[in-house]
Amino acid sequence: MYAQSAGDELGGNGGPSNVRVVDFRSDTVSVPTPSMRQAIFEAVVGDDVYGEDPTVRKLEQRSAALFGKEAALFVPTGTMANLLAIMVHCSRRGTEAVVGDMAHGFLYEQGGAAQIAGVLLNTIRNNPDGTFCLNELSKKFRGFDVHEPNTVLVMVENTHNMCGGKVLPLDWLENLSKMCAEKGAKVVHMDGARVFNAAVHLNLPVSRVVRDVDSVCFCLSKGLACPVGSVLVGSAEFIKEAHRLRKALGGGMRQVGFLAAAGLCALDEIVPKLKDDHARTRRVAEAIDQLSSPIFKVDLENLHTNILMVQILSKKVHSSDLAHRLATVYPGEEEAGVVDSQGKGIVLKLSARDWSFARIVIYTNVTDEDVELAIKKIRYVFRQYENDL
Numbered sequence: 001m002y003a004q005s006a007g008d009e010l011g012g013n014g015g016p017s018n019v020r021v022v023d024f025r026s027d028t029v030s031v032p033t034p035s036m037r038q039a040i041f042e043a044v045v046g047d048d049v050y051g052e053d054p055t056v057r058k059l060e061q062r063s064a065a066l067f068g069k070e071a072a073l074f075v076p077t078g079t080m081a082n083l084l085a086i087m088v089h090c091s092r093r094g095t096e097a098v099v100g101d102m103a104h105g106f107l108y109e110q111g112g113a114a115q116i117a118g119v120l121l122n123t124i125r126n127n128p129d130g131t132f133c134l135n136e137l138s139k140k141f142r143g144f145d146v147h148e149p150n151t152v153l154v155m156v157e158n159t160h161n162m163c164g165g166k167v168l169p170l171d172w173l174e175n176l177s178k179m180c181a182e183k184g185a186k187v188v189h190m191d192g193a194r195v196f197n198a199a200v201h202l203n204l205p206v207s208r209v210v211r212d213v214d215s216v217c218f219c220l221s222k223g224l225a226c227p228v229g230s231v232l233v234g235s236a237e238f239i240k241e242a243h244r245l246r247k248a249l250g251g252g253m254r255q256v257g258f259l260a261a262a263g264l265c266a267l268d269e270i271v272p273k274l275k276d277d278h279a280r281t282r283r284v285a286e287a288i289d290q291l292s293s294p295i296f297k298v299d300l301e302n303l304h305t306n307i308l309m310v311q312i313l314s315k316k317v318h319s320s321d322l323a324h325r326l327a328t329v330y331p332g333e334e335e336a337g338v339v340d341s342q343g344k345g346i347v348l349k350l351s352a353r354d355w356s357f358a359r360i361v362i363y364t365n366v367t368d369e370d371v372e373l374a375i376k377k378i379r380y381v382f383r384q385y386e387n388d389l
Contacts, residue, residue, distance in 0.1 A: 019329055020340040022370045022377075023349045027194075027277075027306065027363035030225040032262055039265040040227075045257035048074075049247075055257030059264050063231045066267070067216060068207030071239035074260055075251050078104075078193050078230040081217035082155075083112045083249065084242045085189040085232065086119050089153045089215070091241075093118030097153035098140050100126035102162040105155055105191055116249075120149055129302070130160030131172050134179055141183045154180055157191040158209070159198050164299070165307025165361075167198040170209070177212035188212070193219040193230075197305040200274045214238070220259075223274060223306060223363050224266035228259050270364050277306040280371050281362045284308060287375040293382050295389065308360040310350075316389060319352035325381050326350060338380045340369075346377040 023029050032040070046052035056074050063072040075081050082105045086097055090113075097113060099106045101123040105113075113119040124132045124140060143150030154176065158168045173188075180186035190213040192198070199206040210216045215234035220226035232242055246252060285298045285308050297311045312319060329345030338346055351359040362371075 018344060019347045020342075020344040020373060021347045021349065022366075022374045024360045024362060024366070024374060025349045025351045026359075026361045027223040028221065030221075030223065030363040030365050032225055032227055033265075033269060033364070035269060036225065036262050036265040039261040040258050043257045043261035045255040047254050048256045049252045049254060053255065053257040053260070055264070056260040059231070059260040062264065062267065063218075063233055066206055067210050067233045069210075069216075069233045070236040072231050072233045073239050073242050073246065074256065074263070075217075075230050075232055075246060076228060076253070078191070078217055078219045079109045079112065080246070080249055080251055081230045081232040082109060082189070082191055083116060084245055084251075085215050085217065085234075086113045086153065086155075087117045087245050088238055088241045089187050089189060090117065090119045092150075092152075094120070094149055095152045096120045096122050096142060096149040097155055098122050098124055098137065098151060099155040100124060100130070100132055100157065100160075102126040102130075102160070103155065103157045103191065104161050104193070105157070107162070119153075122151070126160070126163060128163060128166075130157060130163040130166040130168055134172075134175055137176070138179060138183075141186065151183075151186065153187055153189060155189050155191060156213070157193075159194045159201075159305050159307070161193070161307065164303070164309040164359075165194070165197065165305035166302070167201045167304045170202070170212075173212045187214040189214065190216040192216045193222055194305065194307075196271050197223060197274055197278070200271075200278065201304045220263045220266055223277060224263070224270045225364050226259065226262040226266050229263055231263070273364055274306070277362050277364060277366070278304075280366060280368070281306045281308050281360070283371055284360060284362070284374060284378070288378060288382075291379065291382055293386065295385055296382055306362045308362075309357045310360065311357045314389060317385060319355045319358045322358050322381075322385075323350055323352035325384070326377060333380065336380060338376055340373055346373050348374050348377045 043055050048056045060072040113121050141151045142148040159165045195218050199209050217232045220229040288298045289300045295314045326348040
């Protein structure tokens with residue numbers, strides 16, 4: 001079999017016609033389930049800008065109740081949700097928000113806080129578990145001197161993406177909230193893109209996970225398999241102002257109930273199955289751990305949810321090269337049995353940049369067979385690396 005990557009000879013499913021593609025890059029590549037597609041088709045809709053879409057209202061009301069908050073707002077993206085939270089909490093330009101240096105809101109949202117809201121992001125070093133030192137945070141609060149910006153907001157991420165899907169400890173969140181209150185009406189916003197994964201890991205209602213934060217957003221289009229959307233949750237006054245600002249950011253949509261219907265379906269169908277994503281992620285992690293590779297390592301003990309970081313211990317191996325090799329079918333793989341049940345070569349996609357690790361994310365569309373094929377490919381490629389080095 002000749003070398004072939006996932007970009008060659010696209011077939012009808014968006015991947016190569018003669019290979020089996022297993023996509024572990026992100027849960028953002030998840031797609032709606034059949035029942036979700038049916039819910040979208042049957043949705044009762046109205047003009048949401050006029051406040052007349054009943055399905056949107058139902059999603060917002062249900063989200064607020066689930067999270068134990070007063071109100072909620074449907075928005076197109078998590079980036080917009082986080083930006084709205086910053087704009088509402090830091091209503092005066094030139095104020096400051098403290099955020100972890102590995103947070104999605106700092107690394108991957110194009111500096112919208114400064115670019116659009118006029119808010120300075122002051123970073124604090126994230127610990128490997130997604131937290132940060134509260135003693136260090138206490139020194140970060142500013143505004144006591146005329147030369148300083150006022151620190152108004154602290155942002156956390158749960159689960160923490162770049163820390164490998166870690167779930168923030170509840171006692172740490174409680175202590176953080178108390179510290180912010182002591183500093184004078186400072187507030188906490190949680191980027192909870194995958195907060196339902198945190199609730200599943202802790203085996204607690206999501207309302208308990210977010211009890212100590214003032215606002216939170218969660219993403220529908222990642223592990224919950226919806227095509228579009230996030231929900232911002234908080235007090236009634238907070239959501240009222242966020243609703244107004246959403247219009248300014250271009251987030252006022254019309255018959256958006258088609259998308260909200262997918263969200264309602266996800267709460268019923270996908271959330272109860274997140275534990276299966278966690279279990280499948282652990283199976284991949286255990287298979288890698290059992291290889292006892294001198295090059296590739298996983299932290300099995302601290303694996304919490306559906307995100308797995310594969311650490312690369314050799315400076316001779318780059319994560320982008322690893323991703324390329326896993327996504328390419330090379331001569332000899334068929335003879336080695338690295339094929340699916342139909343004899344197709346296996347293309348395994350994972351996320352890699354200029355990192356000392358590669359990231360695997362598993363979601364509801366991933367099957368047990370996908371996991372076994374991925375493990376087969378990983379074992380083969382890892383052995384090839386060990387032979388080469």
